[in-house]
Amino acid sequence: MMEKKRANIKAKINEWIFGEAEAVGVVEVILILVVLIALVIIFQDQLTQLVNNIFESIRNKAGTIY
Numbered sequence: 001m002m003e004k005k006r007a008n009i010k011a012k013i014n015e016w017i018f019g020e021a022e023a024v025g026v027v028e029v030i031l032i033l034v035v036l037i038a039l040v041i042i043f044q045d046q047l048t049q050l051v052n053n054i055f056e057s058i059r060n061k062a063g064t065i066y
Contacts, residue, residue, distance in 0.1 A: 040047065
């Protein structure tokens, strides 16, 4: 009987701890996504120029291979 109560208490504690952890994880992921989206919006012009330069470099070097 005592073992059953201990197991029940352990199960409730684990549910409380891990239930909270999952909720915190969701909030953390949402915050990270918000920050990343904000950074992309702020540096949109610079990122676009960087990607264009990279692809231009790839096109130029690919032309020298063939």
